[in-house]
Amino acid sequence: MNEPPLVPYSFPIIGHTKEYFTNTESFLTTCRKQYGEIFSLYVFGEIITIIGKEHSFEITKNHNDFNFFEAFRETLPTDSLLRRPITFNINLIKLVNDRFSSTGRYITYMNKIQDALKISIDKYIGECIGQKYIKSLDNVASQLVARNIVSIVLGEKFSYDDEIVNTFANLTTEITGLVHFPPILNFIHKSLHRSLLIFRLKYASNVYPKHRNLLFNKLSLIIKQREHEKKELGDTSADILQMFIDFSTKDDIVDLQELTDYIVEFIFISVQATSNALRYTLYEYGSHPEYWKELLEENEMISNIVKDGYFDLKDIDKMVKLDSFIKETLRYWMPCGKDHNIAKLGLQHKTISDYFTFSNGYQVPKGRNVYLYVSNIHETDQIGSTFNGFRYVGKNSPATRLGDDFVPFGRGRHAC
Numbered sequence: 001m002n003e004p005p006l007v008p009y010s011f012p013i014i015g016h017t018k019e020y021f022t023n024t025e026s027f028l029t030t031c032r033k034q035y036g037e038i039f040s041l042y043v044f045g046e047i048i049t050i051i052g053k054e055h056s057f058e059i060t061k062n063h064n065d066f067n068f069f070e071a072f073r074e075t076l077p078t079d080s081l082l083r084r085p086i087t088f089n090i091n092l093i094k095l096v097n098d099r100f101s102s103t104g105r106y107i108t109y110m111n112k113i114q115d116a117l118k119i120s121i122d123k124y125i126g127e128c129i130g131q132k133y134i135k136s137l138d139n140v141a142s143q144l145v146a147r148n149i150v151s152i153v154l155g156e157k158f159s160y161d162d163e164i165v166n167t168f169a170n171l172t173t174e175i176t177g178l179v180h181f182p183p184i185l186n187f188i189h190k191s192l193h194r195s196l197l198i199f200r201l202k203y204a205s206n207v208y209p210k211h212r213n214l215l216f217n218k219l220s221l222i223i224k225q226r227e228h229e230k231k232e233l234g235d236t237s238a239d240i241l242q243m244f245i246d247f248s249t250k251d252d253i254v255d256l257q258e259l260t261d262y263i264v265e266f267i268f269i270s271v272q273a274t275s276n277a278l279r280y281t282l283y284e285y286g287s288h289p290e291y292w293k294e295l296l297e298e299n300e301m302i303s304n305i306v307k308d309g310y311f312d313l314k315d316i317d318k319m320v321k322l323d324s325f326i327k328e329t330l331r332y333w334m335p336c337g338k339d340h341n342i343a344k345l346g347l348q349h350k351t352i353s354d355y356f357t358f359s360n361g362y363q364v365p366k367g368r369n370v371y372l373y374v375s376n377i378h379e380t381d382q383i384g385s386t387f388n389g390f391r392y393v394g395k396n397s398p399a400t401r402l403g404d405d406f407v408p409f410g411r412g413r414h415a416c
């Protein structure tokens with residue numbers, strides 16, 4: 001019997017490295033024209049498979065054969081750093097589902113978020129009477145998001161603690177900065193690249209120990225304070241930190257190392273993606289003055305009817321133009337970011353069954369890394385595709401609604 005065909009793979013990337021890194025988009029489009037919706041490349045000693053829009057849903061709908069999460073755990077620096085069992089991630093996801101869904105308790109944090117935003121805006125931007133120059137939007141966006149997360153997770157009091165806000169803001173970027181270099185050692189053996197990453201993270205830089213020690217020390221103080229203030233704390237059911245403390249408590253003793261790891265992991269999942277989304281939205285806003293008037297009018301209209309100075313979810317739902325503008329930004333930029341080298345590929349998956357067979361008969365073997373060709377799925381790779389900030393107005397398609405053609409938050413069982 002004939003073996004079903006494996007996904008065809010093209011020329012080694014090394015021969016085309018310059019083209020690949022200088023103009024990934026046109027390189028991938030050329031490959032797609034040549035090989036179709038599924039093709040593989042030989043990148044730094046490893047074969048990777050790339051899937052365009054026609055077959056992407058087969059992956060996202062077949063999470064039993066393709067495990068995003070395993071790949072996520074294998075590639076996130078936290079896996080090498082923390083080495084926690086799978087229950088650790090399950091607990092974390094349970095907490096996020098319970099506390100952060102828009103229908104659930106998220107509403108409890110709305111005022112905290114707005115207070116934290118006001119502090120950050122005053123501190124990093126201030127009054128804008130004339131024009132202002134923001135030196136690093138990247139820093140400002142991470143500080144804005146980090147302060148919110150600190151306020152929600154550790155409590156409002158800590159949103160004034162700049163040391164802790166800085167750690168929340170910088171931990172992910174500084175660590176991913178350390179691990180972003182091409183896996184050239186794959187040519188010798190795959191495990192060498194991984195070993196080098198772990199070495200760089202753990203021993204060759206003090207970035208991780210510095211942030212971790214700060215978190216550990218602050219958390220031990222918080223735990224001691226909580227012991228004293230037990231009665232005054234009252235109902236802690238909306239308290240995220242308490243949930244992390246409960247996960248880390250055995251026989252009435254809090255394992256502070258484990259608690260610190262929960263906070264580190266939470267920073268990884270929440271801060272960078274959100275501050276990237278904010279930064280990208282501001283870039284698009286800045287470069288499209290034609291939208292300013294309408295977006296401001298919508299905002300002013302809703303701000304004028306807000307009574308106690310805080311927006312609630314209903315007010316925010318009324319900002320349909322802003323929501324559409326954000327969704328269009330995410331379509332262009334996420335989940336990979338236009339500014340990265342391998343910008344157009346994202347949501348890495350790994351085959352976990354012996355073989356995965358696509359509807360066109362092609363197969364990928366076990367262990368193969370598969371990437372979604374996101375700009376193809378989002379159709380931003382099409383000639384003539386233009387940014388249309390109000391594309392989704394009146395379409396009943398909010399930024400949080402996922403679909404086969406909109407994957408910034410992933411798709412399927414492990415979607416954000």
Ligand code: HEM
Pocket residue numbers: 068069092093096100269270271273274277334335347407408409410411412413414415416
């Ligand atoms: C604009 C902001 C964000 C973006 C674009 C984003 C994007 C993503 C993406 C692409 C995934 C992978 C989905 C997949 O496997 O298909 C993911 C997973 C996840 N995200 Fe987000 N995320 C954002 C904000 C957040 C925040 C603020 C939190 C926490 C409060 C969070 C918690 C999670 C968790 C727990 C997972 C893992 C889900 C699972 O494996 O079941 N994300 N996110």
